[in-house]
């Protein structure tokens with residue numbers, strides 16, 4: 001029960017000359033949690049992930065990784081894995097040789113390092129003996145994840161892991177990350193793909209110009225007091241529109257699109273059913289995360 005947080009950051013600041021990349025950032029990532037980091041370009045995501053990996057050191061604030069205070073660059077404790085700006089691979093080596101080289105660098109016996117299993121988990125068994133110089137971005141991302149798997153990480157840090165992935169690659173990566181989290185690994189990933197974050201992450205931190213504008217469970221974003229646009233398809237669109245126009249707290253945005261808070265939407269659904277109108281589809285036009293992202297980061301650029 002007393003396992004330390006995978007990440008505990010308090011008041012982290014980091015500047016590059018005049019540019020304040022991170023401004024008093026707090027972040028908690030529990031073991032077994034997949035935590036999404038989202039924000040517009042230049043918000044500070046990669047900078048923060050770099051600090052978690054020990055690639056750089058913060059100017060101020062406190063950072064603990066797996067219970068260990070980080071004071072210098074390259075000070076990250078054992079059990080941390082991941083990459084920013086794509087994984088570092090040797091293009092002239094095959095996928096398998098790249099993993100073997102990494103295992104050897106870490107002082108492990110390449111034959112028993114679980115290389116085949118890691119390649120299988122990320123779906124690269126068929127290209128295990130191909131040189132990585134010819135790999136697509138999505139294949140390189142998956143190989144980077146396989147390399148991280150070899151270390152059995154307790155904190156995994158990934159910058160845009162879905163970049164360049166096709167649907168099968170995406171499925172492999174999701175499966176691997178979900179299994180790691182189920183085994184207690186804390187995972188922090190940045191992504192511009194809101195659908196990915198919504199599928200994978202239980203918690204999300206939204207950054208805008210170096211500041212946290214939201215941090216917490218995704219469910220809190222959905223329940224937050226924010227009106228969303230919903231697509232409403234029914235068995236009788238004309239009558240449904242009339243009902244919606246009369247319903248309290250509902251704005252009809254266009255045919256089959258209404259804007260509402262959740263309680264008003266609940267009442268509309270009840271009213272439609274009372275009038276014998278069947279509901280065929282009721283979904284947010286943009287997801288709650290995307291809506292929150294847009295609302296919270298507006299004007300940050």
Ligand SMILES: Nc1ncnc2c1ncn2[C@@H]1O[C@H](COP(=O)(O)OP(=O)(O)OP(=O)(O)O)[C@@H](O)[C@H]1O
Pocket residue numbers: 016019020021039040041042043044045046047048
């Ligand atoms: N090595 C550096 N030297 C100078 N400025 C930097 C450096 N690294 C980052 N910055 C600046 O810090 C800010 C945050 O950059 P960062 O790369 O962390 O953002 P990001 O959220 O990862 O963006 P993106 O979504 O585009 O990857 C930006 O203004 C960027 O220009």
